[in-house]
Amino acid sequence: MAITDAPKIITSRFEYDDSHTLARYQDTQGYDGLRAALDRRPDEVLEEVKTASLLGRGGAGFPAGVKWGFCPPGVWPRYLVVNGDESEPGTYKDRILMERDPHQLIEGVLIACYAIGCAQAFLYVRGEMAVAQERIAEALNEAYAGGYVGKGILGTDFSVDIVLHWGAGAYIVGEETALIESLEGNRGLPRLKPPFFPAAKGLYLQPTVVNNVETLANLPWILREGGAAFAALGAESSKGTRMFAVSGHVKNPGVFEVEFGVTTFRDLLYAPVYGGGIRDGNQLKAFIPGGASAPWFYEEHLDLPLEKGAVDKAGSMLGSGAIVVMDDTTDMVRAALRVVRFFARESCGKCTPCREGTSWLEKILERILDGHGRRSDLDLLLDVCDNISPGIAWPPKQTTICPLGPSAVSPIASAVTRFRDEFEARLGGGPVPVTVDMAGLAYVPSPSRAAEEVAS
Amino acid sequence: MARLTPENIELAREIIGRYPRPKSALIPLLHVAQEQDGYVAADAMEHLAELVGVTPAEVLGTCSFYEMFKREPVGRYVVNVCTNIACLVLGGEELLHHAEQTLGVKAGGTTADGLFTLEDVECIAACTEAPCLQVNYRYEHRISHEGFDALIEDLREGRRADIPPHGTLARVRQRVPAASAAGPARPGECGEPVWVFARPAPPKDG
Ligand SMILES: Cc1cc2nc3c(=O)[nH]c(=O)nc-3n(C[C@H](O)[C@H](O)[C@H](O)COP(=O)(O)O)c2cc1C
Ligand code: SF4
Ligand code: FES
Numbered sequence: 001m002a003i004t005d006a007p008k009i010i011t012s013r014f015e016y017d018d019s020h021t022l023a024r025y026q027d028t029q030g031y032d033g034l035r036a037a038l039d040r041r042p043d044e045v046l047e048e049v050k051t052a053s054l055l056g057r058g059g060a061g062f063p064a065g066v067k068w069g070f071c072p073p074g075v076w077p078r079y080l081v082v083n084g085d086e087s088e089p090g091t092y093k094d095r096i097l098m099e100r101d102p103h104q105l106i107e108g109v110l111i112a113c114y115a116i117g118c119a120q121a122f123l124y125v126r127g128e129m130a131v132a133q134e135r136i137a138e139a140l141n142e143a144y145a146g147g148y149v150g151k152g153i154l155g156t157d158f159s160v161d162i163v164l165h166w167g168a169g170a171y172i173v174g175e176e177t178a179l180i181e182s183l184e185g186n187r188g189l190p191r192l193k194p195p196f197f198p199a200a201k202g203l204y205l206q207p208t209v210v211n212n213v214e215t216l217a218n219l220p221w222i223l224r225e226g227g228a229a230f231a232a233l234g235a236e237s238s239k240g241t242r243m244f245a246v247s248g249h250v251k252n253p254g255v256f257e258v259e260f261g262v263t264t265f266r267d268l269l270y271a272p273v274y275g276g277g278i279r280d281g282n283q284l285k286a287f288i289p290g291g292a293s294a295p296w297f298y299e300e301h302l303d304l305p306l307e308k309g310a311v312d313k314a315g316s317m318l319g320s321g322a323i324v325v326m327d328d329t330t331d332m333v334r335a336a337l338r339v340v341r342f343f344a345r346e347s348c349g350k351c352t353p354c355r356e357g358t359s360w361l362e363k364i365l366e367r368i369l370d371g372h373g374r375r376s377d378l379d380l381l382l383d384v385c386d387n388i389s390p391g392i393a394w395p396p397k398q399t400t401i402c403p404l405g406p407s408a409v410s411p412i413a414s415a416v417t418r419f420r421d422e423f424e425a426r427l428g429g430g431p432v433p434v435t436v437d438m439a440g441l442a443y444v445p446s447p448s449r450a451a452e453e454v455a456s
Numbered sequence: 457m458a459r460l461t462p463e464n465i466e467l468a469r470e471i472i473g474r475y476p477r478p479k480s481a482l483i484p485l486l487h488v489a490q491e492q493d494g495y496v497a498a499d500a501m502e503h504l505a506e507l508v509g510v511t512p513a514e515v516l517g518t519c520s521f522y523e524m525f526k527r528e529p530v531g532r533y534v535v536n537v538c539t540n541i542a543c544l545v546l547g548g549e550e551l552l553h554h555a556e557q558t559l560g561v562k563a564g565g566t567t568a569d570g571l572f573t574l575e576d577v578e579c580i581a582a583c584t585e586a587p588c589l590q591v592n593y594r595y596e597h598r599i600s601h602e603g604f605d606a607l608i609e610d611l612r613e614g615r616r617a618d619i620p621p622h623g624t625l626a627r628v629r630q631r632v633p634a635a636s637a638a639g640p641a642r643p644g645e646c647g648e649p650v651w652v653f654a655r656p657a658p659p660k661d662g
Binding site: 041042043074076077079086087088089090091092094095114117118119120126127128129130131133134136137138140141144145147149150151156157158159160161163164165166167168169170171182183184185186187188204205206245246247248249253254255288292322324326330334335338339342345346 | 474475476477479480481482483484486487508510517518521522523524525536539540541542544545546578579580581582583584585586590592593594595625626627628629630631632633635636637638639640641642643646647648649650651652654655656657
């Protein structure tokens with residue numbers, strides 16, 4: 001089978017300009033999956049999803065049907081929280097799904113609520129995504145008017161409200177227990193584990209299923225075509241199709257839906273229909289296979305299939321389907337610093353190893369880049385990494401409440417180990433010339449102060 | 457400065473009514489306050505505390521955690537340049553430095569005329585479209601230095617009606633007609649949903 005033969009499961013409507021409207025959705029088998037679900041018992045729908053072996057697309061790759069089954073029996077109400085906080089550097093798929101096909105997501109939410117028995121659903125959309133918020137609001141308004149959402153859906157006894165909720169800018173809120181805290185109106189601090197799954201105790205300490213946008217967007221197709229048809233695509237534990245964002249130094253960056261488990265990194269980076277190869281005839285230096293939290297991959301990993309088990313075994317993860325390509329012109333010290341700075345900025349501050357460790361890493365890398373690095377700094381970097389995540393192993397050991405802290409370790413350990421010579425070349429050379437033009441005021445008065453200063 | 461206007465109080469009550477517990481509405485309400493004034497004023501936070509039944513300190517606690525809430529006036533246009541990894545490798549930092557020169561302020565600052573606030577931000581989920589930025593959370597993909605200057609010129613001249621002033625997030629709001637609402641599911645008030653107990657799973661063998 002050619003790499004492009006797999007059906008488009010979640011991006012099938014992207015070719016239409018009006019793909020976000022109810023009219024287009026209804027013309028293209030929209031809400032047929034919901035109808036198929038409502039013709040069956042909730043437990044049968046759950047079985048269908050288990051048959052599909054749909055893995056979560058948010059990062060951890062946990063099977064959706066299994067997670068739904070973790071809700072303790074007899075405890076009501078249950079909630080569904082949709083994780084639309086997409087902020088992992090390199091990741092660009094949930095936003096496009098929300099902007100281009102909001103009804104598909106709404107239908108997926110309804111199918112999940114029906115199967116799990118959720119009395120209310122919350123669609124948590126990242127705050128910075130204004131267009132996605134508008135498209136979903138519009139779609140929900142249409143869906144309520146059309147009788148697809150709310151009381152007595154499609155004339156049945158199935159009733160559920162979907163509440164569109166906006167975030168306000170914090171990467172950590174993507175972690176599911178922080179997401180729930182945020183949805184309760186609090187600061188987005190992850191909760192202590194156990195319980196390991198909010199399915200046991202989540203929103204208001206009730207059973208709560210948290211699923212990623214892309215995960216849920218697969219459900220209409222699964223209910224329409226059957227879980228077996230979904231499981232016929234892909235390989236090993238990775239079934240169906242999956243979206244990957246290929247960014248960085250490729251000729252043709254883009255978001256592609258490909259068959260999961262069989263397509264390789266080489267296909268995605270080099271095939272003319274996908275990445276199209278490295279730009280300007282340059283050589284590949286490294287690539288991030290699954291978002292900023294993933295250890296880096298190199299030339300020798302190109303023939304790995306995009307399959308969860310295979311990538312885990314090779315020492316990284318597919319994470320959120322975010323592939324960032326770096327060619328041989330890339331300054332690895334700068335790249336490593338930028339990734340660490342992200343984690344330092346976004347650490348919620350609850351655990352010492354993460355809060356202190358990430359900012360230490362940032363400071364050390366900054367001074368290396370500025371030409372003040374000490375001979376001992378590379379070992380110090382690895383020592384700090386080891387304190388955040390003992391052994392610097394994969395999967396990482398955790399001394400912290402959530403995986404954000406250890407996530408900062410993997411890319412740094414990757415870069416320092418693989419490109420140690422590049423880091424060493426920066427050490428002890430004394431200050432480097434100033435490359436950044438320092439135009440602009442160091443102190444900028446606020447508009448009101450500026451007005452006062454002008455007036456006086 | 458300002459407490460919520462009567463229309464916004466009504467809107468706030470409507471939003472609160474969708475959630476099982478009032479405090480859950482806090483972040484959306486902080487957005488309403490920010491839309492009203494362009495930033496979240498101290499009085500607005502006190503007002504929200506009254507509306508959702510928590511202390512003003514709790515509102516401040518939540519508000520101060522999230523990047524998007526500005527507790528001091530900012531420019532009419534907040535320009536967020538992404539410098540994270542996918543943008544970095546395609547010139548995101550250079551774009552930011554160019555923006556600093558064009559606007560005459562360092563990242564984090566506001567121009568003296570109060571029009572622009574420049575920010576250096578983390579990944580905004582447009583990585584395949586690098587380098588990229590947002591103006592009031594609306595995207596500009598694959599933007600060059602010349603493109604940036606043209607954008608700023610257009611904004612100064614009022615030619616970008618598609619970009620509302622800072623604070624206005626989505627111009628379309630969810631509206632749930634009372635007649636079709638299923639209503640919030642409050643803990644302690646809900647039993648097994650009717651569609652579940654009306655269609656029980658058959659007993660397992662054995
Ligand atoms: C620091 C951190 C950030 C995360 N960010 C996101 C995110 O933006 N979107 C997302 O869907 N999952 C994110 N996750 C994963 C969620 O915790 C959770 O596993 C996921 O939403 C579950 O959905 P799924 O099973 O459908 O993948 C993040 C996890 C961590 C630790
Ligand atoms: S690991 Fe970091 S982000 Fe996660 S809870 Fe601890 S301090 Fe917060
Ligand atoms: S890294 Fe710039 S948008 Fe993702």
